[in-house]
Structures are given as C-alpha cells and as structure tokens.
Amino acid sequence: xxxxxxxxxxxxYIVLMMVGFYAMMGKRNLAxxxxxxxxxxxxxxxxxxxxxAKKGATIPIVEHGHGGAVHAIxxxxxxxxxxxxxxxxxxxVMVSTFGVALALIIMIYRRYNTLEEDEILELRK
Amino acid sequence: xxxxxxxxxxxxxxxxxxxxxxLFGLYVIAHGHHSPGGGFQGGxxxxxxxxxxxxxxxxxxxxxxxxxxxxxxxxxLGVIIFSGIGAICLMLGGNYLNYSRLHHLLPVNxxxxxxxxxxxxxxxVGIAVMAVMVxxxxxxxxxxxxxxxxx
Amino acid sequence: MxxxxxxxxxxxxxxxxxxxxxxxxxxVPLISxxxxxLIGWWKKNLCYPLAIAxxxxxxxxxxAILNMVIEQGTIHYYLGSWDPPWGIEYVIDHLNAxxxxxxxxxxxxxxxxxxxxxxxxxxxxxxxxxxxxxxxVTGLLGIVVTGDMFNLYVFLEIASLAGYALIAIGEDxxxxxxxxxVIFGTIGACFYLLGVGYLYIVxxxxxxxxxxxxxxxxxxxxxxxxxxxxxxxxxxIKMALFPLHVWLPDAYTYAPSAVSSLVAxxxxxxxxxxMIRVMFTVFEPYFSIEVVPVTAVLSWIASIAIIFGCILAxxxxxxxxxxxxVLVAEVGYIALGVGLANKLGLTGAILHxxxxxxxxxxxxxxxxxxxxxxxxxxxYQFRYLHKRMPLTxxxxxxIGLSVIGIPPTCGFFSKWYLVLGAIDAQKWIFVAVLLxxxxxxxxxxxxxIENAYFEPGAYAHDGGSPEGITMEEAPLSxxxxxxxxxxxxxxxxxxxxxxxSAIIQFAVPASL
Numbered sequence: 001x002x003x004x005x006x007x008x009x010x011x012x013y014i015v016l017m018m019v020g021f022y023a024m025m026g027k028r029n030l031a032x033x034x035x036x037x038x039x040x041x042x043x044x045x046x047x048x049x050x051x052x053a054k055k056g057a058t059i060p061i062v063e064h065g066h067g068g069a070v071h072a073i074x075x076x077x078x079x080x081x082x083x084x085x086x087x088x089x090x091x092x093v094m095v096s097t098f099g100v101a102l103a104l105i106i107m108i109y110r111r112y113n114t115l116e117e118d119e120i121l122e123l124r125k
Numbered sequence: 126x127x128x129x130x131x132x133x134x135x136x137x138x139x140x141x142x143x144x145x146x147x148l149f150g151l152y153v154i155a156h157g158h159h160s161p162g163g164g165f166q167g168g169x170x171x172x173x174x175x176x177x178x179x180x181x182x183x184x185x186x187x188x189x190x191x192x193x194x195x196x197x198x199x200x201x202l203g204v205i206i207f208s209g210i211g212a213i214c215l216m217l218g219g220n221y222l223n224y225s226r227l228h229h230l231l232p233v234n235x236x237x238x239x240x241x242x243x244x245x246x247x248x249x250v251g252i253a254v255m256a257v258m259v260x261x262x263x264x265x266x267x268x269x270x271x272x273x274x275x276x
Numbered sequence: 277m278x279x280x281x282x283x284x285x286x287x288x289x290x291x292x293x294x295x296x297x298x299x300x301x302x303x304v305p306l307i308s309x310x311x312x313x314l315i316g317w318w319k320k321n322l323c324y325p326l327a328i329a330x331x332x333x334x335x336x337x338x339x340a341i342l343n344m345v346i347e348q349g350t351i352h353y354y355l356g357s358w359d360p361p362w363g364i365e366y367v368i369d370h371l372n373a374x375x376x377x378x379x380x381x382x383x384x385x386x387x388x389x390x391x392x393x394x395x396x397x398x399x400x401x402x403x404x405x406x407x408x409x410x411x412x413v414t415g416l417l418g419i420v421v422t423g424d425m426f427n428l429y430v431f432l433e434i435a436s437l438a439g440y441a442l443i444a445i446g447e448d449x450x451x452x453x454x455x456x457x458v459i460f461g462t463i464g465a466c467f468y469l470l471g472v473g474y475l476y477i478v479x480x481x482x483x484x485x486x487x488x489x490x491x492x493x494x495x496x497x498x499x500x501x502x503x504x505x506x507x508x509x510x511x512x513i514k515m516a517l518f519p520l521h522v523w524l525p526d527a528y529t530y531a532p533s534a535v536s537s538l539v540a541x542x543x544x545x546x547x548x549x550x551m552i553r554v555m556f557t558v559f560e561p562y563f564s565i566e567v568v569p570v571t572a573v574l575s576w577i578a579s580i581a582i583i584f585g586c587i588l589a590x591x592x593x594x595x596x597x598x599x600x601x602v603l604v605a606e607v608g609y610i611a612l613g614v615g616l617a618n619k620l621g622l623t624g625a626i627l628h629x630x631x632x633x634x635x636x637x638x639x640x641x642x643x644x645x646x647x648x649x650x651x652x653x654x655x656y657q658f659r660y661l662h663k664r665m666p667l668t669x670x671x672x673x674x675i676g677l678s679v680i681g682i683p684p685t686c687g688f689f690s691k692w693y694l695v696l697g698a699i700d701a702q703k704w705i706f707v708a709v710l711l712x713x714x715x716x717x718x719x720x721x722x723x724x725i726e727n728a729y730f731e732p733g734a735y736a737h738d739g740g741s742p743e744g745i746t747m748e749e750a751p752l753s754x755x756x757x758x759x760x761x762x763x764x765x766x767x768x769x770x771x772x773x774x775x776x777s778a779i780i781q782f783a784v785p786a787s788l
Contacts, residue, residue, distance in 0.1 A: 021463075024459055024463070030455060033459055037458075037459060037462055040462075040463075040466060041462070041466055044466055044469055044470060044473070047470075047473065048473050051473070051477050059161070061159065061160065061161075082476075083473075083476070086426055088163070088165055089426075089430060090429075090469065091165070092165055092254075093430070093433045093437075093465075096257075096433075096437055097433070097437060097440075097458065097462055099257075099261040100437055100440050100441060100458065101440075101455065101458045102261075102265055103261075103264060103265070103444075104440070104444055104451050104454055104455045104458065105455070106264075106265065106268055107444065107451040108451045108452055108455065110268075111448075111451065120452060124449060124452070194317070197313055197317075198314065200310075201310040201311070201313050201314050204306075204307075204310040205307060205310050205311070208303060208306055208307045208310075209307070211303065212303055212307065215296055215299065215303070219357060220299070220353070220354055220355060220356060220357045221296075221299040221303065221355055221356070222355055222356040223356050223357040224356070225357070
C-alpha cells in the first residue's frame with residue numbers, strides 16, 4: 001500500500017502514458033491518434049516536473065534585495081529548476097510536432113475527404 | 126473558414142482587452158529573470174492575443190494587422206536574433222553564447238552582460254514563438270487556403 | 277574535470293579547445309536556414325547558392341575538426357563557457373568527427389544535385405524546401421557533435437520535424453506516410469526522453485562523459501536498466517531497426533527525390549551512431565555485453581533484419597521502394613556489427629556507416645535522375661534505359677556491385693570486416709547470413725541491370741525495336757554528384773585500410 005501511495009506521481013504518469021499510447025496504437029481515427037500523442041507527451045512532461053519537487057520547498061527564484069545583500073542559499077529550500085527548464089524545451093517540441101501533425105491531417109482530409117484510417121487505406125488501393 | 130459573427134459584447138470586450146494582453150505578454154518576456162516567465166511563455170501570450178482577434182472578429186481582420194509576409198519575417202528575425210547574439214559573442218572572442226563577452230559592446234561589467242545577453246535571447250525567442258503561433262492558427266483555421274497568397 | 281578518453285582507456289585531463297569550428301558546424305546552417313526565406317523573397321534564385329555556401333562551410337568545418345581530432349585527440353567545446361557538467365559541452369572524438377564529415381559531405385553532394393529535381397517536382401516551394409533542408413542538416417550535425425544527452429534530444433527533434441515536413445510535400449501518398457512517420461517518430465523520441473529522464477533522476481547529470489563515470493556504481497539499479505531499455509527502443513525506432521522499421525518504406529518512397537537522397541542515407545546512420553554512443557560510451561561495453569546482454573539480442577534482430585529486408589525487396593517492382601527495403605537490410609549490417617561486440621565487428625560496423633551512406637546516396641540520386649529525365653520507377657519499364665541514360669546506368673551498376681560486395685568497391689571491405697568479426701566470435705550462423713544476403717543483393721541488383729541493359733528477347737510481346745531511342749542523359753548538375761559518389765566509392769574501397777588505421781581504430785573502445 002505504501003508502494004502505491006508514496007509514489008503516486010509515478011502511477012499517475014504511467015496511467016496517462018498508457019492511455020496515450022493505447023490511443024495512438026488502437027484508435028482508427030487520425031485525429032484521435034493525435035490526441036493520444038498529445039496525452040503521451042504530456043505525461044512525460046508531468047513525470048519530469050514531478051521529480052523536481054521537494055518537501056517544503058519554494059520556487060527557485062532568488063530574491064534580489066535592494067542594495068545587493070547577498071545571503072547563503074541552501075539548495076534544499078528550492079525546487080530543482082533543471083527539469084522545469086528541460087520541460088520548457090520539451091513543451092516547445094510538443095507544440096511544434098502537434099502543429100506539423102495537424103497540418104498533415106488537413107492535407108490528408110483535403111485529399112481523401114475522411115480521417116478514418118481504414119477508409120484511407122481502401123481509397124489508396 | 127471562421128464566419129464573421131457580429132456580437133457587440135464580444136467585439137467590444139476583445140477590442141479593449143487585446144492591448145492589455147499584449148502588454149502582459151511583453152511583461153512576461155522581460156521579467157523572465159525575476160519571476161516565472163521567459164521567451165516562450167511571453168511569445169505564447171502575444172500569439173494568443175492575435176488568435177483572440179481572429180476568434181472575436183474574422184481571419185481577415187487579423188490578417189490585416191499581421192500579414193503572412195510579416196509573419197514569416199518575424200519568425201526568421203526571431204531565430205536570427207537568437208543565433209546572432211550567440212554569433213556576436215563568438216566573434217568577440219569568447220565561446221558561442223558566452224554573453225560575458227558582450228561587455229565589449231555594452232557599457233556594463235561582464236557579470237551584468239550575461240544577464241542582458243539572456244534578455245536579448247528571450248526577446249528573439251518571444252518574437253519567433255509569437256509568429257509561429259499565429260501562423261499555425263491561421264493555417265489551420267483557414268484549412269490551408271490562404272486567400273491572399275504569400276507575395 | 278577528469279575525462280575518460282576512449283583512445284587511451286584511462287583518465288586524462290582535457291582542456292577546452294578555443295577553435296570555433298565545433299560550433300560553426302552548427303551555427304552556419306542554422307542561421308542560413310532562416311536567412312533563406314528572407315533572401316528568397318527578395319530574389320528566388322539566390323536560395324540555391326546560399327544553401328550550397330552554408331553546406332560547404334559545414335564541410336570545411338568538419339574537415340578542420342577531423343584534423344584537430346587526429347592531431348590532438350578528443351576535443352571539448354564548452355557552450356557559454358560554463359564548465360561541464362553544469363553547462364552543455366560538445367565532445368568530439370574520432371567517431372564523432374568521422375560521422376560529421378560523412379554527414380556534411382553527403383549533404384553537399386545532395387544539395388548540388390537537388391536544383392533540377394526540386395524545380396521540377398516542387399516548383400512553388402523552392403524557398404521553403406531549402407529552409408527545411410538546411411534545418412535538417414543542422415539537426416543531423418547537431419546530433420553528431422553534441423556531448424549532452426538532452427541536447428541530443430533537441431537536435432533529434434529538429435532533424436525529425438524537418439524530415440516530417442520535407443517528406444510530406446512529395447507525391448500522392450506522401451502526407452499519410454509522413455503522418456505514420458510522425459506517430460512513430462514521436463514515440464521514439466519520447467522513449468529517448470524517458471530514458472534520459474530516468475538517468476537524470478538516478479545520477480543527477482546529463483553530460484555523457486559525466487554519466488559514464490557515475491553509472492558504473494549503479495549498474496544493479498532497476499532504474500538504470502529501464503533507462504537503457506527505453507534508450508535502445510527509442511534509438512531503434514529512429515534507426516529503423518527491424519521490427520521498428522515499418523515507417524521507413526512508405527516515407528522514403530513517396531518523398532520527393534531530393535529529400536529521399538538526403539534523409540535516407542543520413543538519418544538511419546546518425547541513429548546508428550547514437551546507438552553506438554549509448555551502448556559503448558555512456559554505458560560501458562561491459563554493461564552492454566555482460567550485465568544486459570543486449571548485444572546478443574541485437575545480433576539476432578539484425579540478422580533477421582538483413583534477411584527480411586532483402587526478401588521483401590525482392591517482391592517490389594518500384595525501384596525506390598526496393599531501395600528502401602535494401603536500406604532496412606543495410607541498417608541490419610551495422611547493427612550486426614555492433615551486436616558481435618568484438619573489435620573486428622565494430623570496425624566493420626563503423627566502416628559500413630561510411631560506405632552505406634555513400635551507396636544509398638548514390639542509389640537514390642540515380643533514381644532521382646531517372647525520375648527527372650524519364651519519369652518511370654517501375655523496374656519492368658526500364659527497357660533500353662542503357663541507351664537512353666548510359667552514364668547514369670553505368671553509375672548504378674557500379675554502386676550495385678558495391679552493395680553486393682565486390683572488390684575493389686567499398687562495400688566489399690565493410691562486409692569483409694563483418695565476416696571476420698563473425699568468425700572471430702565463432703558465430704557461424706551470422707557468417708551464413710552475411711553470405712546469403714550478398715547473394716540476395718546480387719539477385720536484386722542484377723534484376724534491375726538485366727532489365728535496363730539486355731534486349732528483351734524472351735518477352736518481346738510488343739516487338740519493341742531499338743531504333744528511335746535517343747540519348748536523354750541527366751543534366752550535369754545531377755550527373756556530376758553521382759560520379760563524385762562513384763569515384764568516392766572506388767577510392768574509399770582502395771583506401772579502406774588507411775581509414776581504419778587512422779580513424780576507426782581509435783573509435784572502437786579499447787576494452788572490447
């Protein structure tokens with residue numbers, strides 16, 4: 001029981017990733033595959049960000065005192081900022097891939113007038 | 126194609142709000158050092174303001190303010206600002222993206238030059254992201270048919 | 277900071293290099309790719325010279341980097357002057373420099389020959405074609421040069437996205453094929469990102485050299501094993517290793533000719549390079565051979581890939597689709613060399629990266645020339661092609677002999693090292709697989725050559741007569757690159773020993 005409750009962030013990310021993965025593989029409609037891809041990538045972003053959290057930590061921004069007073073910084077008080085920064089890049093990649101895939105769907109729809117995969121494969125024969 | 130739907134309330138509210146949204150987007154870009162924000166987030170907000178104009182009015186309305194040509198120019202300009210600042214640091218003798226070299230150009234000490242260098246890069250990223258967001262939306266909303274063409 | 281230097285097999289203290297070439301190889305195509313739309317609007321004819329100038333600068337940088345690496349050993353370049361592991365660094369050793377020069381030279385050859393076919397197939401998209409082309413070259417070179425795991429993911433996605441866009445502007449089935457590639461490629465890249473994430477959680481570092489120092493204490497940790505599994509599957513999808521190759525035939529068949537010539541030889545080879553990096557630099561060879569015996573599994577999967585690719589290629593009538601399946605088999609050769617896990621096998625695999633890039637680029641350029649001039653791709657319509665395009669078919673014959681593995685072409689030498697490696701590992705079944713696959717390749721290429729060269733005595737049911745066939749040879753801007761590749765294949769074959777002793781010998785980890 002401890003295994004599930006203490007690591008609940010990993011369980012959430014695994015469930016989301018499997019839902020997205022099943023949608024990408026199992027659904028026949030191209031737009032549903034895209035939604036699955038989005039869920040899949042979002043779950044990975046969630047996973048990374050959740051590993052950055054620490055107990056009782058605050059956001060990783062150092063206050064600028066007027067007059068430039070410098071005090072010691074204890075790293076355990078601040079959330080780990082590196083995964084957040086990496087995930088910013090990953091979000092940009094996710095949005096770009098989504099844009100490219102949506103443009104492709106529009107091209108496919110204009111050509112075949114349907115978005116169901118089996119109908120497209122029939123029309124291509 | 127998004128049909129023009131005349132609704133006075135929506136149009137008036139959007140017309141009042143959009144300048145403030147854009148101001149907030151610029152604020153988010155500029156305050157990337159001191160609060161959550163930065164180039165990508167601010168660029169998204171700026172792009173969202175144009176998309177709000179599309180949704181409230183018409184695609185032609187947004188295209189009058191941000192033509193396709195300006196869109197592509199902004200996108201390329203944004204990336205060139207980013208890589209260009211890095212290349213300027215390269216030409217001033219340091220490594221790529223070593224902003225402390227910018228103290229030869231700007232009248233600050235090397236540590237502050239790093240801070241200003243990052244701000245320059247975030248501005249480039251913000252411009253590029255804004256142009257790309259608007260461009261993606263216009264392509265998808267007009268279903269690929271651009272009435273005016275690109276020239 | 278102490279660095280593990282592969283060629284000396286001990287810790288050395290390396291200094292950062294001050295030469296700008298490791299970063300120029302990335303910055304020049306990146307800035308040029310965004311200058312191309314701006315300049316192309318002003319004058320459309322300037323895009324092509326700008327693209328050639330940018331890729332030439334890449335070739336010059338890669339030659340300079342190779343010289344530096346041969347003289348000094350591994351070079352390190354810190355981005356932003358932040359010391360690793362806090363900053364991103366570019367680490368270039370012999371393997372990196374070798375693959376970088378392959379990528380830039382092939383890109384230069386393809387971009388020179390791309391002008392005519394792009395004008396014919398994509399008349400209104402020339403400006404954006406060159407923009408995406410340069411972005412793809414940036415992405416591929418970035419994957420090769422970088423020494424940071426997450427930076428590799430960013431460049432991998434740059435290259436992949438440019439590839440999706442370039443493939444989708446092809447002929448009729450191209451958007452659907454590109455959509456399949458998008459779904460598959462995203463899964464691959466996300467698995468790679470997951471692997472990097474697991475490694476980061478366990479070690480706290482993203483730098484490849486730093487990881488190789490921290491990881492040996494953690495080899496019995498489950499997170500590290502899962503990370504390795506995710507990394508291998510993700511890279512396998514990008515590399516089109518059987519059974520993850522399903523996206524490849526459709527995507528490379530329906531793409532435009534210039535795009536196939538660029539993406540087909542390079543994307544899979546760069547994926548193979550990433551696999552070698554992950555297996556032998558980030559994780560030690562001991563891990564990949566003993567702790568998780570992935571090399572054993574890889575060699576079996578690779579042999580199935582070789583046989584499967586050749587047999588499926590036998591059933592194709594479209595020449596481009598046949599070449600796509602031959603590409604699947606060629607990736608199998610490289611994976612077999614890696615899977616044999618001894619010095620000779622890995623030497624054969626690394627040599628095959630070079631040879632296969634040249635052979636595939638040449639073959640796809642020949643198909644592009646035939647499509648440009650005559651417009652047919654069905655093998656059985658190639659009658660009298662030796663009279664209509666004699667020089668192109670001669671080049672095709674020589675490149676075909678190289679794929680089969682006939683000396684003195686380069687294909688023979690890499691297959692020779694692979695066979696030697698299989699004999700050294702005492703796995704006779706892989707020797708049999710390599711020899712049978714050469715036979716199957718011979719059947720494939722001689723079928724095309726027979727249709728193009730010999731008069732159809734047996735099936736002349738339309739009584740076609742040879743008069744009235746004029747010579748319509750491909751234009752010079754397409755012929756000269758093809759002949760450069762043919763000359764390259766012969767020269768690389770003759771100088772294989774020199775290449776191995778100067779470069780590849782240092783790229784193979786010493787503990788194998």
